Amino acid sequence: MYNQPMLREDALKGKTIIVTGGGTGLGKSMSRYFSQLGANVVITSRRLEVLEATAKELEQETGGKVLPVACDVRDYEQVEAMIAKATETFGEVHVLVNDAAGNFISPTERLSVNAFKSVIGIVLEGSINCTLALGKQWIKNKQTNRTVLNIVTTYAWTGSGYVVPSACAKAGVLAMTRSLAVEWAKYGIRMNAIAPGPFPTKGAWDRLVPEPYRDKFDLKKQVPLRRVGEHQELANLAAYLVSDFSAYVNGEVVTIDGGEWLQGAGEFNLFDDVSGEQWDMIEQLTRKAKS
Ligand code: HXC
Ligand code: NAP
Numbered sequence: 001m002y003n004q005p006m007l008r009e010d011a012l013k014g015k016t017i018i019v020t021g022g023g024t025g026l027g028k029s030m031s032r033y034f035s036q037l038g039a040n041v042v043i044t045s046r047r048l049e050v051l052e053a054t055a056k057e058l059e060q061e062t063g064g065k066v067l068p069v070a071c072d073v074r075d076y077e078q079v080e081a082m083i084a085k086a087t088e089t090f091g092e093v094h095v096l097v098n099d100a101a102g103n104f105i106s107p108t109e110r111l112s113v114n115a116f117k118s119v120i121g122i123v124l125e126g127s128i129n130c131t132l133a134l135g136k137q138w139i140k141n142k143q144t145n146r147t148v149l150n151i152v153t154t155y156a157w158t159g160s161g162y163v164v165p166s167a168c169a170k171a172g173v174l175a176m177t178r179s180l181a182v183e184w185a186k187y188g189i190r191m192n193a194i195a196p197g198p199f200p201t202k203g204a205w206d207r208l209v210p211e212p213y214r215d216k217f218d219l220k221k222q223v224p225l226r227r228v229g230e231h232q233e234l235a236n237l238a239a240y241l242v243s244d245f246s247a248y249v250n251g252e253v254v255t256i257d258g259g260e261w262l263q264g265a266g267e268f269n270l271f272d273d274v275s276g277e278q279w280d281m282i283e284q285l286t287r288k289a290k291s
Contacts, residue, residue, distance in 0.1 A: 005236065155167045228258075
């Protein structure tokens with residue numbers, strides 16, 4: 001059931017949506033669904049050949065228009081050129097999805113300054129560059145009913161060891177989401193975020209849980225629902241948040257992680273493994289506490 005598309009046909013018709021990182025992984029899955037729902041989609045990242053192959057595949061599948069544009073989101077001039085191409089092709093842009101990211105697992109003391117800068121550059125500066133360039137254009141042209149959706153993660157607010165550059169950068173993106181949701185609301189621009197738990201993609205899994213460590217660090221073990229996410233589940237949520245159905249949702253971060261981050265947060269969640277017999281014993285002991 002959770003693999004089913006959620007919104008009605010044509011729910012995004014008439015919208016042009018830029019998806020950074022749209023050539024692969026979750027960006028590709030969101031782009032596919034946006035296109036199925038009638039949107040024009042611009043997918044952008046550094047590797048043009050990957051984008052072109054994805055655009056072709058999605059256009060064949062959905063019958064929609066998918067424009068591949070190469071752009072390194074760390075470079076503001078390239079971002080401006082990418083937006084200009086999107087605008088020239090489709091007339092105007094209605095939605096930005098900041099999905100592009102860089103990440104890898106590593107003890108922080110092993111990182112070079114450049115490694116830190118690389119991830120912060122893609123995730124935080126890249127999201128700022130795209131948001132700023134498009135926001136300036138929307139405000140100048142008095143284009144309202146626009147929306148930005150930022151893909152963060154749950155460790156944007158909890159932090160996480162071994163992915164510290166990513167955690168710092170995602171925390172910054174979350175702060176930008178909440179800040180601009182208020183500041184730019186007067187211009188008719190909404191800003192929300194999604195915080196996914198584990199959704200297997202090649203890009204993330206090769207860098208975070210590479211073979212042969214996949215069984216040892218099986219991420220679904222720390223998810224109360226004991227499974228990873230399905231891409232369509234995330235695409236459904238993203239489509240809702242960029243659609244007019246969510247017109248009153250602004251400044252929100254929606255977690256979609258099967259309860260994962262709360263599993264670690266709740267003091268007594270480690271009692272999950274206690275058997276029925278052990279609970280009988282514990283009950284006797286705790287009742288005794290009264291006397
Ligand atoms: C230590 C590393 C490293 C590693 C790179 N570096 N990989 N250090 N361990 N595994 C260092 C390099 O030595 C270099 O520092 C610096 O980082 C920059 O590396 P480059 O390869 O020159 O950078 P670049 O070509 O810009 O590539 C960026 C990248 C790469 C982030 C390093 O992995 C990439 O392109 N990633 C894009 C896709 C991606 O990461 N997807 C996963 C998103 S998952 P020096 O000092 O040597 O110059 C996600 C959330 C998942 O974000 C949450 C899951 C639940
Ligand atoms: P992915 O497939 O590796 O996606 C990352 C994308 O970012 C790639 O398409 C990559 O394309 C692009 N990118 C990287 N550097 C770029 C740059 N400098 N300029 C432009 N584009 C760049 O990984 P994913 O798992 O789908 O991740 C998508 C998003 O979900 C990310 O924001 C990630 O943090 C978030 N997320 C994922 C998970 C998960 O479990 N998968 C969990 C939580 C959050 P190029 O290499 O062609 O540039």
